[in-house]
Amino acid sequence: MFGYRVPAPDEAMLISGGRRGLGGAPFRVVTGHGKFVVPFFRKTRFLSLAMCESEVTETCVTKQGIALHVRAVIAFKVGNDAESIINAGQRFLSDQDQMSVLTGRIFAGHLRAIIGSMTVEEIVTERQKLAAEVLDTSKMEMAKIGLIVDSLQIQSIDDGDTGYIEAMSAPHKAAIRRQAQIAQAQATQAAVEAEQEAARRQAEFARQTAVVKAEYSAEVDRAEAQAAQAGPLAQAHAQQEVLDAQTKLAERQALLRQKQLVSEVVKPAEAEAERVRILAAAEAQRMKIQAEAAASYDRVALDRMLIDQLPQIVKEAAGGLAGANVNVLNGADGLGEIAAGLVSQGLTILDSVRQNLGGQESGGPGSEQSRDNGLLQLSARREKKSDDGPVDVD
Numbered sequence: 001m002f003g004y005r006v007p008a009p010d011e012a013m014l015i016s017g018g019r020r021g022l023g024g025a026p027f028r029v030v031t032g033h034g035k036f037v038v039p040f041f042r043k044t045r046f047l048s049l050a051m052c053e054s055e056v057t058e059t060c061v062t063k064q065g066i067a068l069h070v071r072a073v074i075a076f077k078v079g080n081d082a083e084s085i086i087n088a089g090q091r092f093l094s095d096q097d098q099m100s101v102l103t104g105r106i107f108a109g110h111l112r113a114i115i116g117s118m119t120v121e122e123i124v125t126e127r128q129k130l131a132a133e134v135l136d137t138s139k140m141e142m143a144k145i146g147l148i149v150d151s152l153q154i155q156s157i158d159d160g161d162t163g164y165i166e167a168m169s170a171p172h173k174a175a176i177r178r179q180a181q182i183a184q185a186q187a188t189q190a191a192v193e194a195e196q197e198a199a200r201r202q203a204e205f206a207r208q209t210a211v212v213k214a215e216y217s218a219e220v221d222r223a224e225a226q227a228a229q230a231g232p233l234a235q236a237h238a239q240q241e242v243l244d245a246q247t248k249l250a251e252r253q254a255l256l257r258q259k260q261l262v263s264e265v266v267k268p269a270e271a272e273a274e275r276v277r278i279l280a281a282a283e284a285q286r287m288k289i290q291a292e293a294a295a296s297y298d299r300v301a302l303d304r305m306l307i308d309q310l311p312q313i314v315k316e317a318a319g320g321l322a323g324a325n326v327n328v329l330n331g332a333d334g335l336g337e338i339a340a341g342l343v344s345q346g347l348t349i350l351d352s353v354r355q356n357l358g359g360q361e362s363g364g365p366g367s368e369q370s371r372d373n374g375l376l377q378l379s380a381r382r383e384k385k386s387d388d389g390p391v392d393v394d
Helices: 082-092 098-115 120-125 127-144 164-229 231-320 332-361 367-387
Strands: 011-016 027-030 043-048 052-061 067-078 147-158
Touching: 011 082, 027 082, 043 082, 052 098, 067 082, 067 098, 067 127, 082 098, 082 147, 098 127, 098 147, 120 127, 120 164, 127 147
Parallel strands: none
Antiparallel strands: 011 027, 011 043, 052 067, 067 147
């Protein structure tokens, strides 16, 4: 949009030509957002807030008067606050590369001053302390020009051709060489002792091997002698063991045969006998049931036969009266009495037959004959009634 300006994230926008900024500064500071700038009446410039680097190579004299060549690297930038941006903008806006030059000069001066108060030993062994002191002494001065230092690194310290640092390290090198020689000697001695121990162990192993071989040979000779002496006894023991084994085998075979006979002969015979006994009991029970059923059937059949013959008996008795000269004195009552008498006579005959059959069912002699006699008596009574002539009924 025309007239609308936006600074980059690592920049500060400085607007001049209008009202003054913070603290009477000749410009206003804008960071992090855009702003509308009236063309032709306002002027906009940008100050970098990015990280910068300055390298310092300086010859410094120590407290002992020894010259040292020191190389250091400083990382710095413009502060993020408005005051720092204003201080840096007023000094470096037209030539921002001058920040690195001026920073290097400032640190070179502080570096010479601090190294002049220290010995070579302190500088070499305590580089971090040297850097911290340089930062502390330059912090206030850097803040005045709107810069802040992020880090200071002492990269190298060299004494040139004086050889002081080399001489200072000589005792340490000699001690290191001495320690290395001692370590080498100890290693060599340890190696020799190890070789001697290995040789001693080898000799001891050879001696023990010879002793073991001698003991083994003696044991073999003794065993051979004992075997030669105990040959017959060993053979007898072997034969006895064979006989014992054969006896045990025969006993096991006999026991096995006994079990086999039990399973093949005894058990099947017992099973067959049990089967026959069960079948016989079942057959007897069947015959008993059949006999009881037959007897019951005969009684029922006989009763049924007699009952079936009862009307015929009454009919025969009545037929005997058909030709008889019967005088009925009391009318219908007299006829009823005649009929009742015929029925009573038939029931008497039926009861007599049953009594005769009762003797047959009890198993007495002449059961069949008793049945026939009953039937004959029934027939005789019928014939007698027909021969008696007329019956008077009162």
